[in-house]
Amino acid sequence: MSDFKSEINEIEGIYQIKIDVPFAVKYVCLYLFELEGKKILIDSGLNMGNWKKKLFSAFEQMNISIKDIDYCIISHIHTDHIGLVKILKKKNPELKILMHDITHELLRWQTDNNNLKELEIQARETADQLIKYGMSEEKGNKIIQFFTFWPRFLQYQKPDIEMHDGDTIFDKLKIIWTPGHSFGHICIFYKKKRYLFSGDHILSRITPHIGNFVVPKHLAEEYKDYDFKNILMHYLVSLDKIDNLKPKIIFPGHQEIIYNPHERILEIKEHHKNRLKEISSLIKDNPMTAYRISQIHFGEDLDEMNSYMALSEVLGHLFYLEAEGKVKITERKGKLLYYC
Numbered sequence: 228m229s230d231f232k233s234e235i236n237e238i239e240g241i242y243q244i245k246i247d248v249p250f251a252v253k254y255v256c257l258y259l260f261e262l263e264g265k266k267i268l269i270d271s272g273l274n275m276g277n278w279k280k281k282l283f284s285a286f287e288q289m290n291i292s293i294k295d296i297d298y299c300i301i302s303h304i305h306t307d308h309i310g311l312v313k314i315l316k317k318k319n320p321e322l323k324i325l326m327h328d329i330t331h332e333l334l335r336w337q338t339d340n341n342n343l344k345e346l347e348i349q350a351r352e353t354a355d356q357l358i359k360y361g362m363s364e365e366k367g368n369k370i371i372q373f374f375t376f377w378p379r380f381l382q383y384q385k386p387d388i389e390m391h392d393g394d395t396i397f398d399k400l401k402i403i404w405t406p407g408h409s410f411g412h413i414c415i416f417y418k419k420k421r422y423l424f425s426g427d428h429i430l431s432r433i434t435p436h437i438g439n440f441v442v443p444k445h446l447a448e449e450y451k452d453y454d455f456k457n458i459l460m461h462y463l464v465s466l467d468k469i470d471n472l473k474p475k476i477i478f479p480g481h482q483e484i485i486y487n488p489h490e491r492i493l494e495i496k497e498h499h500k501n502r503l504k505e506i507s508s509l510i511k512d513n514p515m516t517a518y519r520i521s522q523i524h525f526g527e528d529l530d531e532m533n534s535y536m537a538l539s540e541v542l543g544h545l546f547y548l549e550a551e552g553k554v555k556i557t558e559r560k561g562k563l564l565y566y567c
């Protein structure tokens with residue numbers, strides 16, 4: 228097929244399987260390598276269109292079968308990383324699936340039809356919040372569909388091993404919980420070689436989206452010490468966690484392999500610092516809604532999904548400033564206005 232775009236690269240014993248996706252990130256990268264005689268796959272790819280076919284023909288090109296793979300470690304719940312997990316397990320029941328317990332719980336909750344009502348209620352509450360932050364009612368209402376739409380691409384698969392921060396595999400791979408882009412996001416650190424599989428936590432060209440997520444009440448209660456509002460703070464802490472490991476090479480879920488991890492982490496931190504500064508000077512004695520700020524930064528002609536992404540990105544920064552006591556809020560005609 229003419230639209231077949233996939234690539235297999237070998238980088239110091241790590242096989243990168245790079246397959247195109249119909250999103251702005253263009254490619255999703257899975258990684259396959261051997262450790263202690265076992266084959267380990269990082270992430271399971273996207274369950275959409277002919278992606279499955281592309282993944283299996285990549286395995287074929289590498290002369291391996293799904294039955295040869297022993298472990299699959301999932302970085303986070305997004306559909307381009309966890310999508311095919313159930314299919315992989317079905318084709319190889321011996322394959323051990325590993326994911327963080329938060330990712331497991333979110334997956335279980337989002338894919339259980341009995342929770343559809345709760346998911347809708349949560350989505351409605353989130354949409355009402357977004358309208359308060361300045362989004363139009365029309366756009367806000369469409370966001371509800373967006374929240375209830377994506378879980379349809381997920382299929383439940385119970386992990387064989389639930390992972391937690393600091394867990395190790397064969398004493399060689401360390402699991403690092405890195406919330407920010409997604410609540411249950413993990414990075415996988417190959418200690419001896421100082422390789423890091425970063426999922427979407429650290430990418431080479433874009434700063435990962437920092438968003439507020441829809442979390443079921445029981446999970447929020449379980450993690451009651453976790454600040455569900457100040458996500459940017461969690462993300463920055465997660466970046467430092469990685470920086471402290473001093474990785475030599477980062478293998479991300481999209482875009483290019485990163486050979487200067489420390490510099491890239493500094494760049495991402497710098498980006499957020501600048502954004503915080505820009506927002507502060509924009510709203511200096513000039514109250515405006517978070518939505519207006521997002522339009523100024525990201526443009527006015529965005530579709531619902533991108534408007535939501537832009538707004539939640541700005542909210543990430545505003546909540547960070549709010550936690551530091553650097554912004555004030557006032558209410559006008561039912562909308563919240565930020566200023567400093």
Ligand SMILES: [Zn+2]
Nearest residue numbers: 305307427480
């Ligand atoms: Zn991704």
